[in-house]
Amino acid sequence: MALDRDILPDSIKPLNYNLSLYNLQFSGDWTYDGTVKIASKVQKETDEMVVNVKDLKIIGASVGDASSSSMKDVSYDEKNQRATIKLSDKLKTGETSLSITFQGSMNDKMAGFYRARYKPVIEAAAGTPKDGEHHYMFSTQFEACDARRAFPCFDEPNLKASFEFDIEIPEKLVALSNMPEKSTSKGGASGLKKVSFEKSPVMSTYLYAWAVGDFTYVEAHTERKYNGKNLPVRVYTTRGLEEQGRFALEHAHKTIDYFSDIFDIEYPLPKSDLLAVHEFAMGAMENWGLVTYRTTAVLFDEENSDARYKQRVAYVVAHELAHQWFGNLVTMDWWSELWLNEGFATWVGWLAVDHLHPEWKVWSTFVAEGYQTALSLDSLRSSHPIEVPVKSALDVDQIFDAISYLKGSSVIRMLSSHLSNEIFLKGVSTYLKAHSYGNATTDDLWLALSGASGQDVKAFMDPWIRKIGHPVVTIAEEPGQITLRQSRFLKSGDGKAEEDETLWWVPVGLKTGEPVKVIHSALQQKEDTIREVDDEFYKINAEQNGFYRTNYPPQRLVKLAAALEKLSTEDRVGLIGDASALAISGDATTPALLSFIEGFQGEQSYVVWAQISASLSKVRSVFSDNKQISNALKKFSLKLCSPAAERIGWDFAPDEDYLTGMLRKLLLAMAAGAGHEGIISTGKQKFEAWKGGDNKAINQNLRATVFNMASANGGKDEYEAIKNEYRKTTSTDGKEICLVAMGRNKDPALARDLLNFVLSDEVSVQDCHNGPMAVAGNNDTQGEIWKFVQSEWDGKLTKVRSSATVVLDRWIKTGLNQFSEREIGQEIQAFFKDKDTAGFDRSLSQVSDNIEANAGYKERDEKVVLEWLKANGYT
Known part of the structure; x- marks a missing residue:
């Protein structure tokens, strides 16, 4: 075995998998039987096969024809997820065929070959598995190491092989895999059919995929021809949702052509399928030729969905299709x-x-x-x-x-x-x-x-x-020149000399002069001086292309705030982000950040306002326990954003562009969060009209904004109305919007109700972190998450712990990162000291670091923040 990695023995290398699945049980224990024939190259003589398995039972094995060598014994290493099959005879070097029969199960863990619950929007096809109101579809998720949950294999990325596949399913259902369907024949029992697929190119096991369900699709073709043909591109959904796949479809076929052009390599497979999966732990998975997606990452309802999901769908589709070359090929x-x-x-x-x-x-x-x-x-x-x-x-x-x-x-x-x-x-x-x-x-x-x-x-x-980390470039000014010094940036602000040994190549990208020009150079030592700099205006890291923070002298920030017209959107975002981070670390101060942000009252860019909102939210969160500061920061925020919010108003123009719509939502939310009575009142009126049955009272693009507003400024009635909407909505993004809105309510008792609700059978495991994310970001209720984790770790949280570590990881990261008290950090460390933290131990370390940084920030700046707010009339 390689010294730097724990891998399988190198005695056998797979060349081709021919996998058959049959006897699928669509209820009860959800088992299936399988046979996998692995054409292999034996590289060293051996009398055993070591393969990856998890939650599989190996029934038998043979080599070549059954008379050559058969399974004498099998042992399992559960910790390392391997099975060792002892053979009756030694394998000679050369090519051979290994055959393994096994039994697995279609689990509910969103990993391996698994089942996903959903409620059909129209009547499902005959034979669709169901359990009461819930129906089931089946899909795979193999990255990183879960192909071994579905079939015995050599589950490592550089052990590539080709794949052939067939599966026996009910006649009315649809089967999909990486490659096009080759044939369909009668199954082994009445009402069943056997679907076989073409042989794939060589690929890693984590990219292999299949799915079974009551699927329908929308289809388009690439504009470009591949091997003389326009490739079929399809978005598959469970029956009744297919039209919501059209937005993704239009982007998919254009993206395939775009990547084929810029990579100068044609898309390598004969088709491209995108599948919406109802329960999905991640955002999407790039299986070659059959990309699987969370529903909100691929479906968009033009009449009912919030426009912000358009960018999400377009991006996730492009990200996964990029993998078809970079990752799959x-x-x-x-x-x-x-x-x-x-x-x-x-x-x-x-x-x-x-x-x-x-x-x-x-x-x-x-x-x-x-x-x-x-x-x-x-x-x-x-x-x-x-x-x-x-x-x-x-x-x-x-x-x-x-x-x-x-x-x-x-x-x-x-x-x-x-x-x-x-x-x-x-x-x-x-x-x-x-x-x-x-x-x-x-x-x-x-x-x-x-x-x-x-x-x-x-x-x-x-x-x-x-190397770990990134630098902060600190600037010292002299007439006509600046000196740049790089050092490692730590949020906690307490870096030690031994932590600051990396020398980064730092692209400077100096903007200066009138008219403004960009001078390109690089800082390749700890310190350097740049001459011929315009004292009136300069900024480094043009367009924020370099991955580093910049620490300007305080008086330079004042000058930059007066020269915003010379800065790009990226420059303005970067300056605010840097000022915020440097206040937290102690390299700068919160008064410097607030003074700088004051100059942005006339800002018109959605993206810049988004950064302002994020920076202010962080400050308000850290100092939320100090009511005097908290109230003063609300006044600061209200004065800052009110003119822009009032100017943009509630009404969407018919031809309004995407970014203006996003800006409207953000400014209305910011103003309401800062206590703007007029905007809150209008939001309440719209919510009450909607609650009374007027479905057009709230523009679909303001649904999240109004729901959040009503919940944050309401009580149990508003909370229950939104919970009821969660139960009724068929919009792909509606459930996510409702859970987040419920978490905005300021009543701790309702926060606890939400945490219990998301762990009930009414909420899928994939969605159960959305409510806690909102609770964690709510200064009035964020402490409820930590209380809940402690009280329900061995209770209701076992649902998440046993089925989806990735979702539990989100609970830990989003639920516990917000605290600013060292005592709570110590409580968290003590609580998890004797727990199995596999799967989220790195996140726990990050939580600890964040709490320590927040605590230091709060202790250091609490007094000066209050003094500045008083001096500037906000108290």
């Missing part, structure tokens, strides 16, 4: 290089959305959301490098996080900006062509990009990938 060699898949797919997903919707200005949204989220997580000691060492694949789930996705995509954006998108994509194309149908490493990508650019990419990018 070329796969990372091992899980430590997960970022190669996820960081790239995130960046190029936004690139595709920007190509299709330039009016959405998605890169400024990325800077306000993805980039800031990555910087925040990466400012903790418990962060990890983008390329994080992974010894056991079973430890990989927790690195599907903001570092792999968002820091990874942020440093790719930084690199592509430096090289130019054209040269960057040329290098990517070279990389993909060189490693097609194989595996690759980060160094392989650097080599291809170096060849395309003529620069030593590995030399200046490796610290960004292999």
Whole structure:
């Protein structure tokens, strides 16, 4: 075994899987039987087969024809999820066929081959499994290590093989897999059929997929021809929801053509299917040729859905289709290089959305959301490098996080900006062509990009990938010049010398002069001086392309606030985000942040207002226990946003653009949250009219805003009305909106009711974290989550603990990160000391770091914040 990873013995290498599933039991214990024939290359003589299995029972095994060698014994290593099959005779080197019969179950854990509950919107087809009001569809989720839950296999990313598949199902149901259907024949019993699929290209086990259900679809074709044909692209849903797939469909076929062009490699499979899955732990999964999605990530109802879900659907569709090349055609060699898949797919997903919707200005949204989220997580000691060492694949789930996705995509954006998108994509194309149908490493990508650019990419990018953290660039001013110094940025503000040894390549991107020009250079040492700087105006990190914080002298922030017209949207977002982060760390102050934000009263960009809102929410959360500060900050927020909120109003123009609609929702919510009586009153009136039966009283794009407003300013009646809407709504995004709104209520008793409700059978496991997220962000009720976790850890929370660790992880991260009291941090550590924290131990460390940083921030700035608010008339 390799020293740096815990992998299977290298005596057998799979070449092809031929998998048959039959005897599917659609009730009771939900079992199925299977036979998998694995064409293999025996590389070393051996008398045993070691394969990955989890929750499977191996019935028998043989090699070649049954007389050659058969199973003598089987033993299971449950901890490492392996089975060792002892054979009657030794296997000789060369090619052979291994055959394993087994039994598995269609579980309810959203992993492996699993069942997903739903309530049909129209009558389901005969034979659709059901249990009372709930019906079932079946799907797979194999990433990272759950193919082994469905069939015995060699479940490692670089053990690629081709796949053939057939399955026996009820006649009226539909089966899907990675490849097109090859044939359908009669099943082994009346009312059953056997569906077989074409042989796939070689791929990793985690990309294999199939699904069974009462599916219908909408279809389009690529505009571009592939092997002389326009490829079929379909969005599948359970019966009755298919028309909600049209928005995703239109983006899917255009995105496939776009990626085929920019990668200079044609989409490799003969079809592309997208499937909406009713219970789904993640957002989506890039199975080759059969991408699976959470319903809110692929379905959009033009008449009833909130427009903000359009961008989500367009992006998630693009992200998963990007994987068809970057991840599927070329796969990372091992899980430590997960970022190669996820960081790239995130960046190029936004690139595709920007190509299709330039009016959405998605890169400024990325800077306000993805980039800031990555910087925040990466400012903790418990962060990890983008390329994080992974010894056991079973430890990989927790690195599907903001570092792999968002820091990874942020440093790719930084690199592509430096090289130019054209040269960057040329290098990517070279990389993909060189490693097609194989595996690759980060160094392989650097080599291809170096060849395309003529620069030593590995030399200046490796610290960004292999080292933890990011720098803050601190600026000192002298007439006509500035001195830049880089050091590691920690949210806690207490970095030690031994934590500040990394030397990053930092693209400076200096904006200065009149007219404004951008001067490109790089800080490649701890400190350097830049001359010929205009004292009247300058800003570094143009367009926020570099992944770092900037600490300006206080008087420079004042000057920048007076020169906002010279700054791009990304620049303005970056300045606010930096000022906020530096206040938390103690490198700057909250009064400096508030003074800077005061200058944005006339701001018109949705994205900038979103960053202002996020920064103010953080300040209000940390100081929420101090009622004098809390009330003064509400007045500050009200004065800041009221003119803009009143100006934009409640009414949507018929031809209004997407970003204006988003700005309206945000400003109305900000003003209501700050106590704007007129806006709250109008919101209440709309809610009461809706509650009275007027379904048109609330514009579909303001449903979340009004529900949140009514809940936050109401009581049990409003809460129960929204809960009832949760039970009735058929809108794909409606349930999510309702759960979040219920969490805005300020009554702790109703917060506890919501926490109990989301763990009831009425709420699917995939959605049960939405309510707690809202409760955690509610300053009046956030403490209820910690109380609930303590009291129900061995009670109602066992539902989540036993079925979906990824959802439990969200409870921990979103529910406990908000506290600013060290005592609570100590309580949390003590509570989990003797618990099994596998699957969320990294998140617990992040919670601890965040609480410590919040506590330090509160202790340091509480007095000066109050003094500033008093001096400026807010108390």
